[in-house]
Amino acid sequence: AARAAAAKNGIPRLRPHVKTHKTIEGCIIQAGIDSAGDKSLADVIGFVASTVPELSMVVKLGCEYKRKPFTDVIFGIPICKSKLLSIQSMSHELTSATHGEGCIHVIVDNPQQATFLEEFAQQNTSDENTQRWSVFLKLDTGYHRAGITCEQAGVNLATQIINSTYLVLTGLYTHCGHSYNIQDSGMMKETTNQDHSMILGFLNTLLRDRI
Numbered sequence: 001a002a003r004a005a006a007a008k009n010g011i012p013r014l015r016p017h018v019k020t021h022k023t024i025e026g027c028i029i030q031a032g033i034d035s036a037g038d039k040s041l042a043d044v045i046g047f048v049a050s051t052v053p054e055l056s057m058v059v060k061l062g063c064e065y066k067r068k069p070f071t072d073v074i075f076g077i078p079i080c081k082s083k084l085l086s087i088q089s090m091s092h093e094l095t096s097a098t099h100g101e102g103c104i105h106v107i108v109d110n111p112q113q114a115t116f117l118e119e120f121a122q123q124n125t126s127d128e129n130t131q132r133w134s135v136f137l138k139l140d141t142g143y144h145r146a147g148i149t150c151e152q153a154g155v156n157l158a159t160q161i162i163n164s165t166y167l168v169l170t171g172l173y174t175h176c177g178h179s180y181n182i183q184d185s186g187m188m189k190e191t192t193n194q195d196h197s198m199i200l201g202f203l204n205t206l207l208r209d210r211i
Helices: 001-006 026-030 052-065 081-097 111-123 150-160 185-210
Strands: 047-049 072-078 103-108 134-141 167-174
Touching: 001 072, 001 081, 026 052, 047 052, 052 072, 052 081, 072 167, 081 103, 081 111, 103 111, 111 150, 111 167, 134 150, 150 167, 150 185, 167 185
Parallel strands: 047 072, 072 103, 103 134, 134 167
Antiparallel strands: none
């Protein structure tokens, strides 16, 4: 139903979250895998998990199916130091099982997070292998619970990530929790347009500063 609604509203790709059901069966349903395990809908590109057990569950599916959407997972809360060893271990497990195709992305919304990710990667880098973290930059588009501003502070953090030897800016992430209580379709559309405008404005500022 969610995939049909997304297609109807012009949303070509989905990345479902597992935090509500927290089950393997739920992941398989969200991925659109049939009973024979042969079908995967192209519009589901990966998953989001918010706890280490949730992430471990999706990684195990990735090691089993060895294909998207199970092999592409965002750890959906801003990263903290205490989670790095666990995520690194699961990342190695996933990339080994998928011959380098799988990836766990982390979320950053603070310069200190970028710094300790770099330090951790540097400590775990050898002459034969440079560890690099795939990063989604979380932007605050109105919810004000997490995410960095779309103004200059966010641009500075994005630039820090882009210029890093140990980090890769894979994408942008935002959580539009400020839309939860909206009941009017017109207001929902207006809020969506405002969020899009803020993200596009951020990208334009980032591109302008880097040219």
